[in-house]
Amino acid sequence: MITFNELKRQQQYLLLDCISGSTAYNLNVQGSDIDKKGVFILPQHQLYGFGTCDQVANESNDEVYFEIGRFIDLLTKNNPNILELLSTPEQFIKYCHPLMNLIRPEDFLSKLCLDTFAGYAQTQVKKARGLNKKINKPLGDDRKTVPDFCYVIHNNGSVTLQQWLNENQLQQQECGLMALDHFRGTYLLYHQKQMSGDSRLRGIFSGPDADDVQLSQVPKGVEYMAVLNFNKDGYSVYCREYREYKEWEAKRNQIRYQNTLSHGKNYDAKNMMHTFRLLNMAEEVAVHERVMVHRHDREFLLSIRNGEFEFDDLMKMVEEKMEHIKELYAASALPDKPDVQKAENLLVQIRERFYGDK
Numbered sequence: 573m574i575t576f577n578e579l580k581r582q583q584q585y586l587l588l589d590c591i592s593g594s595t596a597y598n599l600n601v602q603g604s605d606i607d608k609k610g611v612f613i614l615p616q617h618q619l620y621g622f623g624t625c626d627q628v629a630n631e632s633n634d635e636v637y638f639e640i641g642r643f644i645d646l647l648t649k650n651n652p653n654i655l656e657l658l659s660t661p662e663q664f665i666k667y668c669h670p671l672m673n674l675i676r677p678e679d680f681l682s683k684l685c686l687d688t689f690a691g692y693a694q695t696q697v698k699k700a701r702g703l704n705k706k707i708n709k710p711l712g713d714d715r716k717t718v719p720d721f722c723y724v725i726h727n728n729g730s731v732t733l734q735q736w737l738n739e740n741q742l743q744q745q746e747c748g749l750m751a752l753d754h755f756r757g758t759y760l761l762y763h764q765k766q767m768s769g770d771s772r773l774r775g776i777f778s779g780p781d782a783d784d785v786q787l788s789q790v791p792k793g794v795e796y797m798a799v800l801n802f803n804k805d806g807y808s809v810y811c812r813e814y815r816e817y818k819e820w821e822a823k824r825n826q827i828r829y830q831n832t833l834s835h836g837k838n839y840d841a842k843n844m845m846h847t848f849r850l851l852n853m854a855e856e857v858a859v860h861e862r863v864m865v866h867r868h869d870r871e872f873l874l875s876i877r878n879g880e881f882e883f884d885d886l887m888k889m890v891e892e893k894m895e896h897i898k899e900l901y902a903a904s905a906l907p908d909k910p911d912v913q914k915a916e917n918l919l920v921q922i923r924e925r926f927y928g929d930k
Contacts, residue, residue: 576628579612579637587611587640588672590657591664597849598867599874608635609657611643611672616927644675644919648910650684652692652850659863671922679918680910681861686901689854690894696847697890715814718777718785719744721807724761725799733776733800740797748773748788749800757804759785760796767791776800783811844886845877851893858900 579585593607594600614625626642629635638646638654646654658677722733737744742763749759764773773788785802849867856864867873876886 573625574612574614574618574628576630576635576637579628582615585612585615586637586667587613587669588657588665589637589667590660591666592657592660593634596656596660596664596865598870599845599849599877601874601877605634608666609653610637610667611640611657612637613640613923613926619923640922641919644915647675647680648912648915650680650682650688650910652685652689652853655680655685655863656853656865659865661866671925674918674922677863678861679914681857681863682907682909683901683904684909685854685857685906686897689850689857690897693847693850693854693890696843696850697887716807716810717780718782718802718807721803721810722776722785723801723803725801730801736798744777745775746773747776748790749776749785750790750796751787752799757802759787759800759802760790761798761800762788762790762794763797766794766797783807839883839886841877841879844881844883845873847886847890848876848893849873851890851897855893855897855900858897858904858906861904861906 574582574585588611590596590609591606592609594604595606612628618624625639627636627638629637638657643654643657647658655677658675658680719733723730724733724736726736731739733744737747746764748762748764750762752758752760761776762773767773768791771789771791773790774786775788777785784804785800849869852867852869853864856862875881881889
């Protein structure tokens with residue numbers, strides 16, 4: 573199977589090599605990375621064997637090359653990254669094989685772009701919202717445990733389990749629970765001093781690493797001291813969010829994160845910039861029936877990246893723009909979807925010509 577390094581050594585299999593990303597978008601700023609994307613064709617013997625390969629990339633993933641079959645397949649799905657690559661401005665095309673001229677953007681553009689470009693935009697909104705939540709509601713280093721989600725009925729209301737234990741000068745290890753029939757997550761609570769003979773209660777939970785409360789055997793006739801509720805669903809949601817928060821904290825781009833904090837708006841401004849870039853491109857496809865990679869709206873997009881808008885204002889703008897774009901696509905003359913059979917015939921033609929020339 574061909575690898576990234578092998579492709580670089582065997583450039584006779586390269587069909588398209590472009591500078592992409594912020595540079596091609598006209599959105600690069602000081603410190604921006606130089607990304608590259610392109611298209612290659614498998615050596616013929618690999619196409620016929622088991623060693624097929626859809627794409628290759630370098631270790632940092634800022635240079636990505638798609639095999640021609642995968643490239644055309646993604647075109648039929650109106651994948652934004654692939655349509656952008658096909659429409660790369662001429663000054664950023666480092667190499668283009670003549671066979672690539674057979675692939676025309678206008679043969680693939682369709683109303684699917686509403687779902688793909690706008691759909692990608694919604695993904696960027698979700699990422700920005702997620703960061704907004706993480707910044708404004710940090711989970712900290714002290715992980716909550718089962719007792720933090722346990723409450724005891726007390727004086728026509730409820731108190732935390734720990735508060736109830738403190739007020740009654742009790743230890744959870746000396747207590748025990750019995751499930752209360754027909755009440756999900758609700759238990760009758762007892763204390764060891766109520767037990768007689770050899771009856772021993774197990775405690776409310778096994779220890780700091782417990783993921784649930786535990787039950788004890790309680791003799792018949794013993795009156796419970798209190799009623800306890802364990803919000804297990806809330807605990808499960810918290811555990812998932814805590815795990816995701818810690819993963820994000822460990823993997824986040826520290827420079828980008830500090831930039832987010834510096835503009836004081838507490839959302840990922842770069843994600844929001846790309847949200848509006850994608851929405852504007854979706855609008856342009858509907859109106860002009862072509863993909864405009866070079867952004868003439870650079871100033872507006874960079875103002876978003878610089879944090880010049882409030883998060884809620886941006887959300888309102890997204891909603892209004894989405895409604896407008898839907899109306900444009902409803903009235904557009906674009907086909908509902910690309911002609912897949914035509915695309916497949918094109919792929920066969922490209923392979924036959926390339927391998928035939930060899």
